[in-house]
Amino acid sequence: GAGVSQSPSNKVTEKGKDVELRCDPISGHTALYWYRQSLGQGLEFLIYFQGNSAPDKSGLPSDRFSAERTGGSVSTLTIQRTQQEDSAVYLCASSLVERNTYEQYFGPGTRLTVT
Amino acid sequence: GQSLEQPSEVTAVEGAIVQINCTYQTSGFYGLSWYQQHDGGAPTFLSYNALDGLEETGRFSSFLSRSDSYGYLLLQELQMKDSASYFCAASYNFNKFYFGSGTKLNVKP
Numbered sequence: 001g002a003g004v005s006q007s008p009s010n011k012v013t014e015k016g017k018d019v020e021l022r023c024d025p026i027s028g029h030t031a032l033y034w035y036r037q038s039l040g041q042g043l044e045f046l047i048y049f050q051g052n053s054a055p056d057k058s059g060l061p062s063d064r065f066s067a068e069r070t071g072g073s074v075s076t077l078t079i080q081r082t083q084q085e086d087s088a089v090y091l092c093a094s095s096l097v098e099r100n101t102y103e104q105y106f107g108p109g110t111r112l113t114v115t
Numbered sequence: 116g117q118s119l120e121q122p123s124e125v126t127a128v129e130g131a132i133v134q135i136n137c138t139y140q141t142s143g144f145y146g147l148s149w150y151q152q153h154d155g156g157a158p159t160f161l162s163y164n165a166l167d168g169l170e171e172t173g174r175f176s177s178f179l180s181r182s183d184s185y186g187y188l189l190l191q192e193l194q195m196k197d198s199a200s201y202f203c204a205a206s207y208n209f210n211k212f213y214f215g216s217g218t219k220l221n222v223k224p
Contacts, residue, residue: 033212035214041216041217042202042214042215042216042217043158043202043204043214044214045211045212045213045214048211056211058211059211091157091158093158102146102148102163102165102206102212103148103160103163104148104150104158104160104212105160106157106158106159107157108156108157109157
């Protein structure tokens with residue numbers, strides 16, 4: 001079956017512009033995560049959606065970052081007034097959350113470059 | 116966020132066994148996952164421990180000791196294709212995950 005898809009795969013933008021990143025999770029997966037990975041670094045948790053519950057936004061680095069998930073499926077991560085330090089690979093993952101099942105399936109990521 | 120500690124780099128030869136350690140902060144901890152990431156690729160799930168002890172999946176095994184706030188990933192019969200970065204990820208408050216900075220494994224012939 002289809003895996004997690006993300007678009008665009010690459011995005012180059014000028015400092016100060018807004019960008020929107022999209023994630024299509026695996027059908028039926030109730031949990032969706034956004035992470036950020038800088039070159040050679042680990043994954044930084046950004047936000048977590050579970051079903052229809054309010055998202056856990058505690059990892060968002062500033063109020064320039066926001067995310068939504070429509071109809072419990074597709075999610076968009078929006079970065080307003082981009083800064084050079086926002087340059088990174090943005091990874092989306094989904095999982096079918098059951099107790100003791102924590103297998104996350106990752107998309108290929110969106111490489112964001114802010115010039 | 117919570118911080119996890121793991122070695123930055125490990126080198127081993129084909130056919131050998133290698134252990135990658137990970138320590139984590141205890142407060143709110145639920146379980147420890149392991150992911151593999153090849154250069155330019157997305158992380159892929161390897162293993163998860165919610166309880167103390169060893170979980171075995173083929174050549175890969177993962178261990179957890181809650182009393183020591185410590186876990187490890189054990190890779191046996193190393194192959195060249197195992198050269199990748201390996202991340203431990205701790206789940207807190209059921210579904211918030213924090214990843215370590217990753218261990219780069221270099222497998223040499």
